[in-house]
Amino acid sequence: MFVLDKHGTPLQPTRPAMARKLLASGRAVIHRHTPLVIRLKDRDAGSCAVPGVEAGIDPGSKHTGLALFHDNGDGARTGLFAVQLDHRGGRIRDRLAARAAFRRRRRSKNLRYRAPRFANRARPRGWLAPSLRHRVETTMSWVDRLARWAPVRALHVERVAFDTHAMSAGRPLEGAEYQQGTLCGYEAREYLLHKWGRACAYCGKQEVPLNIDHIHPRSRGGSDRISNLAVACIGCNQAKNAHPVEEFLAGRPQVLARVLAQAKLPLRDAAAVNATRQALWRALTATGLPVHAASGGRTKWNRSRTGAPKSHTLDALHVGELAVVTGWPDTVLVAACAGRGGYARTRTDRYGFPRLRLPRVKQVRGFATGDLVRASVPAGKRAGVHTGRVAVRATGSFNITTARGTVQGVSHRHVRLLQRGDGYAYHHQGESRGDAPL
Template sequence: MFVLDRRGHPLDPCHPARARRLLAAGRAVVVRHTPFVIRLKDRSAADCVVNGVAIGIDPGSKHTGLAVFTGHDGSRAGRYAIQLDHRGAAIRDKLASRAAYRRGRRSRNLRHRAPRFLNRTKPPGWLAPSLRHRVETTMSWVARLTRWAPVTAVHVERVSFDTHALSAGRPLEGVKYQQGTLAGYEVREYLLAKWERTCAYCGASGVPLNLDHIHPLSRGGSDRISNLTLACIGCNQTKNATPVQEFLKDKPALLARILKQAKAPLRDAAAVNATRWALWRALEATGLSVHTASGGRTKWNRSRTGAAKSHTLDALHVGPLGDVTAWPSAVLVVKATGRGAYARTRPDRYGFPRLRLPRTKQVRGFATGDLVRATVPAGKKAGVHTGRVAVRSTGSFNITTRHGTVQGIGHRHVHLLQRADGYGYTTHPETRHRAAFPPPPEGGGLHAGGIR
């Protein structure tokens, strides 16, 4: 749990049991319900030894993992885990819908207005709104965590794979793939992105994939990136040391596509990692100590510690790492929901306003998005329901919990926990089993083991 001193300065996080004892003894008060933050009434930062914590960030397109951890000498202990669910897809759909409405109105027999987009320019570093949202939301939560915990450093994935480590001005072939601490993990991440995590020969996805040499080593092929692809276990065993021209002699179109894609570099690699670089620049501007790493190193760290694949565990394993001694048993899932809309009308199929919405957003003291707890004593909906509320002018509310939406709960049974802040909160258990991706054998060869 996050702890503040009596003046609101962050202290080291404490165990939930200790927080309960402090609250029961009257030595602390609750500042925030989710994430749970308490403030001490009889202690200041000057009276405490503050060791500090670090934040690990695993940026993603749909989800971003955040991990708060402590540690020394390369060892880490996870203290808090957050999975941040972005709404970039919803923003993209809204913008596309608005553009369609405008194009439709412009083309109909209405008052004509000439398009004005030809004189518009994009400033340097411009990101589409759906991409900018991911950066700003992540930075918002980093700022929150720095207010609740004594953050001293941030570890973030700046790229999915280290393209410099792939080339570095020299071909990576032969023994060079067998050496080094990462032992080909950057190559694996690069190929997963390049071949879209599917088998190059049959198109299978969601199955273990092997690294395959397009031109077999036994027939003069090399370990260059341009000679590597992904193949499912069946295709890899069937092809074996057969030349690719002979293996795909009945599929000339597929053969031509594979040979062309193998020679081409990863398309728009800079654009794919644009949000990661923008996030890194925003973190650098905060003045915190920022350390960067690649997704290949994160996967290699997880393979050594035996951790499963999840966004929060990836965040815990970002950067140079010796060992992970513990991680939280539960993950706080934070879903970006927005703060509502300014529009008080709804458009019809042509984009013209028709439906009038209420002018006030609060009903019986509640607003849509508030975190509430409803205790229903009897009936079909009897029980305790905690989640986001959707208000209705009738006073009969809907509450969205981790188990689904409960409809038609009277406002008399609803108790406010936290005002809406643009996010919905649920929890789920952290994955505990070992990773499905095994570590490479001794020597770290490229041709051994499957990848996902």
């Protein structure tokens, strides 16, 4: 748990049991609900030694893992806090495409529209599309948050780089004989594992050794392009041998259709990581903290030595040079980017005509959509305690989205505010036990 002194300066994080004792004794108050940050009333950061913590970052296209850990000085790390940041770059891209379509329609029809502006087409060097810039900005936002809540002394970031040219060159990958060793052809191997969900493409087995297989065999004219490669378990790889995939999966048409569709997926995620890694590196170095870069190969090697399962937050914990990991958090805080609402005051039907109008005032009865609340309903079919994000209605009957689902029609009389909306939806997730409510 994060701890602040009476002036708001971060102190060394503490255990949940100690945080409960401090709150019960009255020595501390809750500064923030999720993640839980307490503020001591009788402690000053200048009167005690704060050893500090370090942060690991595992950037990704859809998810970014961040982990706080204590380094004992001999290469031993102890995980203290982990958060998985779920980006919304795909939704931003779809919204921009829809806006462009609306504008094209207004310009082609005899309708009122904004006059075209041609003086705003220049893009500065290093320009990123909004869906890509969003990934950098949200990651930096959480790095700044962690630095405000904990005494962060250094940053460790995995500079992920998939070589999309080498993966799609359509020729044998030089120095990347993926059938030999672990680090040979790491970009192609790691990308294929990510693309196929670390499971056999043909039978779906997980947690087994996986080989790289040509969907259309090379002996029958198949290429070495990444779109012709899949991961397969040893049994499926040997059974398929040099048979065409249509012949091997003749009795399973649904699996055949899925494999062919999955093989044609574009390298969009790899390109997004490549496009944002330099901007993220520049933003991290601008914080003034020492930033240490590491490769994805070292992260994977560290995780294999410690026996940690594959996850975004555990990858962040294993970034860089380390000897051993003495422990990691049991639960992970998942922060999903949910946005802060829109400016549109109407909703349209499928033909583009307005079907309803939204109120201009976002707060209803002191609550706004996105706030973290707790509702204690005494009786009725909605009886119980519900904690989650609220969606307000002008009638005073709210909807609350919890980790177990959405509870509709909760009266504002039973709702208590826990935390103002900050653009994220939170829930806890165990490494192996699934989701748990806040």
